[in-house]
Amino acid sequence: MAAGAPRVFVSHIAGVPVFDPNGDQVGRVRDLVAMLRVGRRPPRLLGLVVEVISRRRIFLPMTRVTGVESGQVITTGVLNVRRFEQRPTERLVLGELLDRRVRLVESGEEVTVLDVAVQQLPARRDWEIDKVFVRKGKGGALRRKGETLTVEWSAVTGFSLEEDGQGAESLLATFEQLRPADLANVLHHLSPKRRAEVAAALDDDRLADVLEELPDDDQVEILGKLKEERAADVLEAMDPDDAADLLSELPEEDKERLLTLMRPDDAADVRRLLSYEERTAGGLMTTEPIVLRPDATVADALARVRAADLSPALAAQVYVCRPPDETPTGKYLGTVHFQRLLRDPPFTLVSSIVDNDLPPLSPDTALPAVTSYLAAYNMVAAPVVDESGSLLGAVTVDDVLDHLLPDDWRETEFEESAHG
Known part of the structure; x- marks a missing residue:
């Protein structure tokens, strides 16, 4: 942002892409780092927490930011990939300042912080938080009806205090997508x-x-x-x-x-x-695959596959079973893959196109054997059937990967993305 450019509210910066001078995207803004100052002086904006392509979080100093405009941040192209570690004197703007309850200095009235604005100082490379967008009232049902107003940073007090009940609505709105x-x-x-x-x-x-x-x-x-x-x-x-x-x-x-x-x-x-033992098909499976009766049609199957809350792995195929059609089901008859559903007329009965060539897994199948099964047959999910022939559930490739990776893989991934 050039000197003297209009201020930017931080909710408009959250999640925007970060580009180098060549126009290549290097990451996305996940938060802003500010340092509170004594008295009523506006906080200095130190930099951005940027999640790079590898999901690693790094710190981008504002001195390396050459533009904040049109839904994007432009950098000098020089990034330090060291992990971001918040210091005691620093505050995360989105994570700690939004939804905070503060008071108007003039009236003492309690207000809730909905957003803050940053601006580059004229003829300098420094940035400050200069405006605060607040809503009057204490929250809850009254909060929606409260008057909103934008005030100078110096017009409010209370940012330096720890709160017992800081809200989260504005933070959640920022990250809802x-x-x-x-x-x-x-x-x-x-x-x-x-x-x-x-x-x-x-x-x-x-x-x-x-x-x-x-x-x-x-x-x-x-x-x-x-x-x-x-x-x-x-x-x-x-x-x-x-x-x-x-x-x-x-x-x-x-x-x-x-x-x-x-x-x-x-x-x-x-x-x-x-x-079931944890590292077996029974311990890995979900009990909620798509189960259809033999008299269901391709149209019925496609309607079930379209459900928005299904994972791609579960939506890849349906399982045809005799009643009851909730796990554990009646006799398992076979599987119909999504691609086959797309090739046949809507009125076709699923029982006429089932694939029953592949043997299902038993619930005590060990993890290595489950992995080999999925790899050998190029499957993203596999049926788990008990000794009586009833479908118990399905093992999906994402659950197999969860158990093949080290126990702390999520922790490691998040730590690697916490840079700065």
């Missing part, structure tokens, strides 16, 4: 206090998706700070295999208490998964 894995990365790098606040503000389905992408210790920490009834609701919203993995990390009494609070059908699926 992130994939669950990317939002999990954001949560991992917040303080435990702020992480708990953001988790509390997410709806059950979104939090379930994010938990599935977090390291085990983060999952346990977040779940432990939820009220038990809500923790059970979130477990119900998770894929049964991921819920089982998380519950297996808890003490036995906590696990049983949460299972008791869950809906009986959901709890039964999770209990069934917990009964």
